[in-house]
Amino acid sequence: MSAIPKSIRDDFPGLAQEINGHPLIYFDNAATTQKPRAVLDAIQNFYEHDNANVHRGIHELSNRATAAYEGARDRVAQFINAPAREDIIFTRGTTEAINLVAATWGAANLGRGDVILLTELEHHSNLVPWQLLAQRTGAKLRFIPVTGDEGTLDLRDLDNLFAEVKLLSLTHISNALGSINPVAKICAQAKAAGAVTLVDAAQSAGHMPLDVRALGCDFLALSGHKLCGPTGIGALFARRELQETMPPYQGGGEMISKVEFHQSEFNVPPHKFEAGTPNIAGAAGLRAALDYLDAIGLEAIHAHDTDLAHYAKERLSEFEGIRIFGPMEERGGLVSFVFENVHALDLATLADQQGVAIRIGHHCTQPLHDKLGVPATARASFYFYNTRSEVDRFIEVLQKVIKLLK
Amino acid sequence: MSVALNSIDELADNFELLGDWESRFGYLIDLGKELPPMDVADQSEANRVHGCQAQVWMKLLPEAAGRITIVADSDAFIVKGLIAVLLTIYSGKTAKEILDIDGQAQLDRLQLAAHLSPTRKNGLFAMVQRVRELAQAIEVEATE
Numbered sequence: 408m409s410a411i412p413k414s415i416r417d418d419f420p421g422l423a424q425e426i427n428g429h430p431l432i433y434f435d436n437a438a439t440t441q442k443p444r445a446v447l448d449a450i451q452n453f454y455e456h457d458n459a460n461v462h463r464g465i466h467e468l469s470n471r472a473t474a475a476y477e478g479a480r481d482r483v484a485q486f487i488n489a490p491a492r493e494d495i496i497f498t499r500g501t502t503e504a505i506n507l508v509a510a511t512w513g514a515a516n517l518g519r520g521d522v523i524l525l526t527e528l529e530h531h532s533n534l535v536p537w538q539l540l541a542q543r544t545g546a547k548l549r550f551i552p553v554t555g556d557e558g559t560l561d562l563r564d565l566d567n568l569f570a571e572v573k574l575l576s577l578t579h580i581s582n583a584l585g586s587i588n589p590v591a592k593i594c595a596q597a598k599a600a601g602a603v604t605l606v607d608a609a610q611s612a613g614h615m616p617l618d619v620r621a622l623g624c625d626f627l628a629l630s631g632h633k634l635c636g637p638t639g640i641g642a643l644f645a646r647r648e649l650q651e652t653m654p655p656y657q658g659g660g661e662m663i664s665k666v667e668f669h670q671s672e673f674n675v676p677p678h679k680f681e682a683g684t685p686n687i688a689g690a691a692g693l694r695a696a697l698d699y700l701d702a703i704g705l706e707a708i709h710a711h712d713t714d715l716a717h718y719a720k721e722r723l724s725e726f727e728g729i730r731i732f733g734p735m736e737e738r739g740g741l742v743s744f745v746f747e748n749v750h751a752l753d754l755a756t757l758a759d760q761q762g763v764a765i766r767i768g769h770h771c772t773q774p775l776h777d778k779l780g781v782p783a784t785a786r787a788s789f790y791f792y793n794t795r796s797e798v799d800r801f802i803e804v805l806q807k808v809i810k811l812l813k
Numbered sequence: 814m815s816v817a818l819n820s821i822d823e824l825a826d827n828f829e830l831l832g833d834w835e836s837r838f839g840y841l842i843d844l845g846k847e848l849p850p851m852d853v854a855d856q857s858e859a860n861r862v863h864g865c866q867a868q869v870w871m872k873l874l875p876e877a878a879g880r881i882t883i884v885a886d887s888d889a890f891i892v893k894g895l896i897a898v899l900l901t902i903y904s905g906k907t908a909k910e911i912l913d914i915d916g917q918a919q920l921d922r923l924q925l926a927a928h929l930s931p932t933r934k935n936g937l938f939a940m941v942q943r944v945r946e947l948a949q950a951i952e953v954e955a956t957e
Contacts (some may be wrong), residue, residue, distance in 0.1 A: 750889035752867045760834045768866065811839055812890055
């Protein structure tokens with residue numbers, strides 16, 4: 408039984424609605440989560456009372472805005488147990504955080520013949536930036552393979568895979584299959600091989616306790632909107648020593664200390680990587696989201712997510728002709744599946760008619776789906792406000808859908 | 814249920830009679846199932862209609878007296894049903910007739926829009942565009 412009461416749903420105005428005449432069942436949390444009232448209030452409150460630009464102002468409102476923004480930086484650092492607040496660079500989200508590393512650290516440190524080690528599970532946002540960087544620098548990509556439908560990493564040959572590797576970038580939890588990767592173990596091995604490490608925590612942040620010191624990574628990327636926060640704000644954890652060696656990302660205000668017509672001196676990290684007016688209201692919302700999640704407890708959230716994923720997997724296996732993906736153990740809060748002779752698009756369309764929101768497609772992991780030999784899968788992804796009775800209703804909906812399509 | 818169709822009027826009447834989403838989609842799926850299959854060889858990249866979430870292939874075959882037969886297929890049932898609807902509107906007409914049809918107005922008569930997501934509507938629009946493009950090409954060829 409979950410420690411999280413069903414009444415938690417009352418905190419989420421977005422959940423209390425009907426879709427096509429049925430109560431909404433929101434199972435698309437791996438794409439984005441719903442927002443609690445506390446986050447909506449924090450954003451509203453910022454714009455109503457504290458709205459001004461950050462850092463430069465002498466006046467009271469600017470001081471408040473700066474406190475909101477920099478306070479959020481403290482909060483993110485605390486949330487992932489970063490050694491220092493300066494280790495946190497605000498970005499638009501995970502995608503921008505990874506692109507920032509590729510454009511700065513990557514451009515400065517990678518050259519012809521160097522290897523970027525990824526896994527076959529990666530989201531396009533942890534693949535395409537490296538492809539672009541490889542094209543620019545002559546570096547090569549290499550992949551840790553995935554074993555079959557279970558989606559666990561095949562680590563048997565890992566030592567050999569690390570030859571010439573300068574950077575390892577891997578996902579913590581697969582958004583397509585739900586596999587939780589043994590990130591701490593792989594990062595330790597990478598470190599021993601002299602490689603810098605980046606963890607894509609888009610699916611794990613806010614879903615399980617995160618500790619960058621325990622993970623032993625150099626970079627970690629996360630998105631606010633996947634953990635009850637607003638869209639357009641995320642963070643990159645970057646170890647201070649690495650930040651010092653990184654060239655600037657974008658040019659503009661905030662990131663400079665002295666500007667002349669032909670040259671500039673740059674601000675200290677992390678400001679050096681935050682050009683222009685940042686997403687201040689977003690940062691305030693993110694901070695509220697982290698407060699909200701910590702009050703519930705990340706252990707409890709993880710246990711709840713995992714319970715729903717296992718329960719859904721168990722109920723789904725009652726269907727004939729279904730193929731379910733992802734590992735038996737070490738599974739995050741989602742389950743992906745396909746039915747024989749049923750197109751995922753038909754499935755999702757008919758489920759939507761009954762108020763169920765699931766995602767279909769390649770989930771931005773096209774190469775992985777090519778490897779699995781399926782053009783598209785259906786994915787139900789959960790969060791702490793979902794319930795077992797919603798999973799039961801989801802199964803009833805699917806039974807009806809399959810009957811219509813057969 | 815027999816789903817053979819003569820005209821868009823008949824189709825509109827049938828959709829009107831089917832009140833709830835379940836019977837409307839059931840009907841659409843049945844229409845899709847009765848769609849004449851397309852040769853696997855024709856399910857090629859050249860015949861792909863992009864812009865749909867499912868795979869769609871389409872080919873226009875000029876017949877006698879300038880009439881055009883449309884052959885199309887998809888790997889998703891609901892999309893096949895939508896193709897059957899489009900064929901009812903467009904197939905067997907001349908290129909000029911096809912280009913004169915207000916496809917949107919005809920589709921609106923079926924009141925399907927409420928059931929179709931914006932993504933799906935884009936997919937349907939992509940199919941309509943493709944019919945028009947191919948018809949245009951045939952029309953140009955005929956007048957040259």
